Amino acid sequence: MSSSIDIKVIFSDFSQLNSSKIHRQSLDYKLLVDFLRTNHFDFTTIGQSIEKRSIFRVSLGTGSTPVMLWSQMHGNEPSSTLALLKVLDYLTHIDNHISQRILSQLKILAIPMLNPDGAVRRQRRNAWQIDLNRDALKLTAPESRVLRETFENFKPQWAFNLHDQEIYYGTANSPEPTALALLVPSADPQVQALEQRFEAMSVAGKIAFELISHINIAKYNDSYMPTAFGDWFSSNKVRTILIETGYMRQDHDRFWATNYAAVAILLGLLHIANKQFEQKFVDFYEDLPLNIKHKFFDFVLKNVDVVNNGQKIFSTDLGISRDRRDKDHFTDYDTDYLIFDIGDLRFAASFETFDCQGKIKIDLKELKLYENVNHLIEACVHKTDKN
Numbered sequence: 350m351s352s353s354i355d356i357k358v359i360f361s362d363f364s365q366l367n368s369s370k371i372h373r374q375s376l377d378y379k380l381l382v383d384f385l386r387t388n389h390f391d392f393t394t395i396g397q398s399i400e401k402r403s404i405f406r407v408s409l410g411t412g413s414t415p416v417m418l419w420s421q422m423h424g425n426e427p428s429s430t431l432a433l434l435k436v437l438d439y440l441t442h443i444d445n446h447i448s449q450r451i452l453s454q455l456k457i458l459a460i461p462m463l464n465p466d467g468a469v470r471r472q473r474r475n476a477w478q479i480d481l482n483r484d485a486l487k488l489t490a491p492e493s494r495v496l497r498e499t500f501e502n503f504k505p506q507w508a509f510n511l512h513d514q515e516i517y518y519g520t521a522n523s524p525e526p527t528a529l530a531l532l533v534p535s536a537d538p539q540v541q542a543l544e545q546r547f548e549a550m551s552v553a554g555k556i557a558f559e560l561i562s563h564i565n566i567a568k569y570n571d572s573y574m575p576t577a578f579g580d581w582f583s584s585n586k587v588r589t590i591l592i593e594t595g596y597m598r599q600d601h602d603r604f605w606a607t608n609y610a611a612v613a614i615l616l617g618l619l620h621i622a623n624k625q626f627e628q629k630f631v632d633f634y635e636d637l638p639l640n641i642k643h644k645f646f647d648f649v650l651k652n653v654d655v656v657n658n659g660q661k662i663f664s665t666d667l668g669i670s671r672d673r674r675d676k677d678h679f680t681d682y683d684t685d686y687l688i689f690d691i692g693d694l695r696f697a698a699s700f701e702t703f704d705c706q707g708k709i710k711i712d713l714k715e716l717k718l719y720e721n722v723n724h725l726i727e728a729c730v731h732k733t734d735k736n
């Protein structure tokens with residue numbers, strides 16, 4: 350059985366499915382429930398959130414290898430759920446050699462939107478302000494207990510932990526933002542590649558190998574975090590892969606990044622079904638560039654005139670982004686633009702750069718970090734040329 354797949358064909362298949370009509374921005378708890386009900390999925394309630402929203406499991410496949418996937422343990426990360434729904438929709442409604450292979454070899458249990466209360470608030474944490482991904486040991490939150498109980502009952506050999514990352518990540522080797530970041534979490538403080546971890550790294554490496562000519566892919570920092578669920582699964586000998594949906598330029602609702610995340614999951618399932626875990630893909634995973642936080646600004650404004658009492662005193666560059674300081678509440682839909690850096694930004698990365706060349710002024714009193722400069726962005730769009 351060949352494992353090579355045509356990504357264009359998969360995207361074309363995705364576009365035929367009902368999940369293609371869901372937009373990241375509108376994916377909320379109600380839409381999830383409606384989608385599961387109306388698209389013939391085999392799903393059941395496995396527990397409840399603090400605010401009594403049902404948490405669901407979707408079951409697929411008749412194979413012998415148990416694979417568990419969950420999404421959106423962080424409420425403000427809806428792409429992870431959308432990517433998972435695309436995969437479930439594909440496996441349920443597209444009958445081809447890929448889905449036949451996966452469904453005949455694997456027994457899949459998926460939990461879309463583990464943190465519905467956080468999703469309703471568009472916040473990272475749950476209704477008690479617990480970060481579920483730091484609750485793997487203490488299990489304070491009912492949502493964490495649902496995940497742990499599902500693990501105990503289902504006994505997965507493989508796990509996919511699905512997240513979104515902020516749009517501002519990049520890598521040292523590319524001018525593009527990180528579209529996908531992969532992590533095979535550590536199982537111990539020494540970050541050893543034990544047998545199970547080796548197999549997960551091989552699958553992650555093969556996913557990256559097949560997608561890297563299309564998109565920028567990074568490796569997430571793998572220092573051991575025992576209270577995180579991925580690390581907990583790894584330390585319990587489950588082969589675990591964390592996928593972070595990132596961002597691609599101009600892809601404002603992360604449509605393409607989410608589609609690539611869904612393809613990455615499908616590829617991962619296919620490689621697990623094919624049971625080939627080659628060393629060369631472990632090496633490929635190890636060699637992926639590291640994910641760099643806050644590499645990008647939304648805007649760099651070059652050569653902005655700074656004035657005091659109406660007189661120009663110097664010119665400078667400004668690095669401007671949405672208010673990303675609070676990762677618990679940041680969403681892609683924030684519209685307040687703040688100054689995050691001031692000075693010589695000729696080497697800084699940004700999604701858009703404007704050369705203001707004396708056409709844009711800022712008062713010295715406004716020139717400070719975290720000052721809201723929506724009016725400057727507005728002025729730049731009208732007065733300057735992009736470069």
Ligand SMILES: [Zn+2]
Nearest residue numbers: 423426512513
């Ligand atoms: Zn997350």
